Amino acid sequence: MHELRIAxxxxxxxxxxxxxxxxxxxxEINVVFGKMIQIVPEIFEAAFRECAxxxxxxxxxxxxxxRNVRMSCMKCGWDFKVQENRFVCQCGSSxxxxxxxxxxFVKSIEGEH
Amino acid sequence: xxxxxxxxxxxxxxxxxxxxxxxxxxxxxxxxxxISSPGAGKTTLLEKTLGELTKKYRIAVIEGDITTDRDARRxxxxxxxxxxxxxxxxxxxxxxxxxxxxxxxxxxELDVIFVENVGNLICPSQFxxxxxxxxxxxxxxxxxxxxxxxxxxxxxxxxxxLNKMDLISYTNFSLESFRxxxxxxxxxxxxxxISCTRGDGMNEWFEWISRQIES
Numbered sequence: 001m002h003e004l005r006i007a008x009x010x011x012x013x014x015x016x017x018x019x020x021x022x023x024x025x026x027x028e029i030n031v032v033f034g035k036m037i038q039i040v041p042e043i044f045e046a047a048f049r050e051c052a053x054x055x056x057x058x059x060x061x062x063x064x065x066x067r068n069v070r071m072s073c074m075k076c077g078w079d080f081k082v083q084e085n086r087f088v089c090q091c092g093s094s095x096x097x098x099x100x101x102x103x104x105f106v107k108s109i110e111g112e113h
Numbered sequence: 114x115x116x117x118x119x120x121x122x123x124x125x126x127x128x129x130x131x132x133x134x135x136x137x138x139x140x141x142x143x144x145x146x147x148i149s150s151p152g153a154g155k156t157t158l159l160e161k162t163l164g165e166l167t168k169k170y171r172i173a174v175i176e177g178d179i180t181t182d183r184d185a186r187r188x189x190x191x192x193x194x195x196x197x198x199x200x201x202x203x204x205x206x207x208x209x210x211x212x213x214x215x216x217x218x219x220x221x222e223l224d225v226i227f228v229e230n231v232g233n234l235i236c237p238s239q240f241x242x243x244x245x246x247x248x249x250x251x252x253x254x255x256x257x258x259x260x261x262x263x264x265x266x267x268x269x270x271x272x273x274x275l276n277k278m279d280l281i282s283y284t285n286f287s288l289e290s291f292r293x294x295x296x297x298x299x300x301x302x303x304x305x306x307i308s309c310t311r312g313d314g315m316n317e318w319f320e321w322i323s324r325q326i327e328s
């Protein structure tokens with residue numbers, strides 16, 4: 001249920017941005033989550049609806065982009081998608097650097113003045 | 114019109130966590146964030162660990178508990194500073210509540226703080242508390258599939274404690290499959306197999322955790 005807290009913080013960022021930009025209505029919210037964060041989009045959407053009720057973001061569309069877990073091998077440089085929790089490179093090394101999969105950010109909002 | 118934001122949603126938590134980490138580094142206090150499911154044995158492990166480690170370190174505990182102070186009461190016999198954070202249903206601790214709790218300790222008089230997070234394997238892994246490191250605690254009665262289901266925790270933890278080894282023969286827990294999953298997720302991760310009630314592996318655990326505190 002970390003979805004609720006993340007939805008609360010998202011709503012706060014969206015409302016602050018809308019206010020600073022003079023938006024009367026927020027129409028779209030674009031967020032990116034990495035797979036490792038284990039957000040369930042349906043729960044997140046429900047939590048967000050609850051947080052945004054009665055605000056300028058009340059009816060905003062919520063667009064959730066989920067990114068795969070990708071790693072880059074520090075030994076051979078191979079860049080690969082982690083499947084079935086295999087955090088091991090084809091060269092056998094497990095010294096990896098994360099490229100994506102831990103995202104938890106708001107990309108942009110759209111709205112009307 | 115589109116307004117670019119490109120901001121971490123948990124920025125507020127992260128900023129506070131960075132502040133906490135800097136403060137602890139300045140005061141030379143090691144803070145350990147204990148993460149497990151409910152019932153894995155976090156409080157029992159803490160009881161045993163405090164019994165041993167209070168002989169050589171000045172320790173405080175932050176107890177994250179959904180509504181009660183039962184865990185904290187179990188630790189009162191050690192006569193150490195304990196702060197209870199009731200999350201009122203919240204499934205994890207965050208850096209703001211930790212920062213507030215730290216305000217009630219005399220950090221100059223402490224070496225180690227154990228944080229017992231709320232029993233849950235997903236949410237606490239997402240919220241940086243400013244800890245020095247995280248530990249994952251699992252038990253044989255929960256099943257051997259925890260690393261496969263919650264890889265983030267096992268990627269981020271500095272070690273894994275597998276508790277209730279005394280009960281393993283009564284369960285279908287496969288050590289082989291558990292170790293294999295851990296090997297894929299994080300091969301460098303130390304695994305400590307213990308039984309808090311029977312005492313298996315406890316000396317190794319005390320030595321290991323002392324080394325982590327001192328490094």
